[in-house]
Amino acid sequence: MSRVTLSRYLIEQTRNHDTPADLRFLVEVVARACKAISHAVSKGALGGVLGNAGTDNVQGEAQKKLDVISNEILLEANEWGGHLAAMASEEMEEAYQIPGRYPKGAYLLLFDPLDGSSNIDVNVSVGTIFSVLRCPEGTETPSEASFLQAGTEQVCAGYAIYGPQTMLVLTLGNGVKGFTLDREMGSFVLTHESMTVPESTKEFAINMSNQRHWETPVSRYVAEMQAGATGALGKDYNMRWIASMVADVHRILTRGGIFMYPRDAREPEKPGKLRLMYEANPMSLIIEQAGGAATNGHQRILDIQPESLHQRVAVFLGSKEEVERITSYHHHS
Numbered sequence: 001m002s003r004v005t006l007s008r009y010l011i012e013q014t015r016n017h018d019t020p021a022d023l024r025f026l027v028e029v030v031a032r033a034c035k036a037i038s039h040a041v042s043k044g045a046l047g048g049v050l051g052n053a054g055t056d057n058v059q060g061e062a063q064k065k066l067d068v069i070s071n072e073i074l075l076e077a078n079e080w081g082g083h084l085a086a087m088a089s090e091e092m093e094e095a096y097q098i099p100g101r102y103p104k105g106a107y108l109l110l111f112d113p114l115d116g117s118s119n120i121d122v123n124v125s126v127g128t129i130f131s132v133l134r135c136p137e138g139t140e141t142p143s144e145a146s147f148l149q150a151g152t153e154q155v156c157a158g159y160a161i162y163g164p165q166t167m168l169v170l171t172l173g174n175g176v177k178g179f180t181l182d183r184e185m186g187s188f189v190l191t192h193e194s195m196t197v198p199e200s201t202k203e204f205a206i207n208m209s210n211q212r213h214w215e216t217p218v219s220r221y222v223a224e225m226q227a228g229a230t231g232a233l234g235k236d237y238n239m240r241w242i243a244s245m246v247a248d249v250h251r252i253l254t255r256g257g258i259f260m261y262p263r264d265a266r267e268p269e270k271p272g273k274l275r276l277m278y279e280a281n282p283m284s285l286i287i288e289q290a291g292g293a294a295t296n297g298h299q300r301i302l303d304i305q306p307e308s309l310h311q312r313v314a315v316f317l318g319s320k321e322e323v324e325r326i327t328s329y330h331h332h333s
C-alpha cells in the first residue's frame with residue numbers, strides 16, 4: 001500500500017470531511033515549523049541551542065534558548081500565509097498580531113512552542129503543543145478576549161514530540177492520527193491510523209515531590225493506587241513521570257494511563273501548573289477524541305470558560321475509568 005503523507009491525509013480530509021482549505025494549509029505550516037524545531041532540537045550542543053536564554057517569560061519561568069527559538073520558528077512560519085488572524089504563545093505576554101504587510105485569515109493559533117523545557121539539556125523528549133480556534137467574526141484586531149473560547153470550540157489540536165522519533169499527533173475533530181517524520185524524505189507519514197486510550201489502566205503519572213501540597217481527593221487516590229492489589233482498587237499500579245507533558249500524554253495515547261497535575265496548596269490563586277489554552281485544552285481534545293477523558297477534578301476541561309490567556313488549570317486526563325474515579329473523589333470530599 002502506498003504511504004499516506006500528512007499532505008495527502010489533509011487533502012482527503014478536505015474532500016471527505018469538509019475540512020476548509022485554509023485550515024489544511026494552517027496544519028501544513030505548523031507541521032513544517034515542527035520539522036524545523038525538531039531539527040534545532042536534534043542539534044543539541046553542536047548547534048549551540050542548549051541552556052538558558054537569560055530571560056523570563058510571563059509565567060515567571062526562566063526561558064531556555066530553545067523556548068525562544070521554537071517560538072520564533074512558529075511565528076515566522078505562520079505570519080505570512082494569510083490563514084491566521086493572530087497568535088498566542090506561552091512565551092509571549094500578549095497576543096501576536098499579524099504584521100500589516102500580510103493578509104489576515106480566519107483562525108487563531110495558540111501554542112506551547114517547546115514543552116518539557118526542563119528536559120532539553122538532559123536529552124529527554126520534548127515537544128510542541130498547538131490549538132486552533134476560529135477568530136470571532138468581524139474582529140479587526142484580535143484582542144485577548146478573542147482567544148477566550150472554551151476548548152470545545154477548538155477546530156484542531158495537535159502536538160509534535162521530539163523523541164527517538166519525531167511524531168505529529170493530530171485531531172481535526174474526527175479521531176486522532178499519528179504521523180512519523182521520515183527524515184530522509186522530509187515528510188510526515190501516517191503511521192498511527194487511529195490512536196485510542198484504553199478505558200482502564202494500571203499506570204499513573206504525577207510529580208510525587210509535590211505530595212505534601214495535594215488536596216485530599218488526590219492524596220486518597222494516589223494512596224489507593226500505591227496500596228496495590230490488596231487495596232481498594234484491587235490492582236498493582238506502575239508509575240511514570242517524564243516531566244514533558246507531550247511525552248507523558250503520548251505514552252497514555254499509546255498504552256493507557258492517567259496523567260495528573262493537580263492544584264497546588266502553595267499557590268491557591270494558581271489552580272495547577274499547566275496552562276489551559278496552550279496545554280490542557282489541546283491535550284484534552286486529543287485525549288477525548290481518542291476515547292479518554294479530561295477534567296480539572298470538578299468539570300470537563302473543554303467546558304471551562306477561559307478568563308485569561310495564561311490561565312492555569314488542574315489537569316486529570318487519560319483512561320476514562322481512572323479520570324472518572326479521581327473526579328468523583330473531588331465531588332465527594
Ligand code: AHG
Pocket residue numbers: 061090112114115116117118207243244245246273
Ligand atoms: P513547559 O516546559 O512548556 O513550561 O511545560 C512544563 C510542564 C509540562 O511539560 C510537564 O508536565 C510539567 O511542566 C513538569 O512539571 P514538574 O517540573 O513539576 O515535573
Ligand code: MN
Pocket residue numbers: 059061090117
Ligand atoms: Mn515553560
Ligand code: MN
Pocket residue numbers: 112114115116245279
Ligand atoms: Mn508545556
Ligand code: MN
Pocket residue numbers: 067090112113114115116117
Ligand atoms: Mn513550553
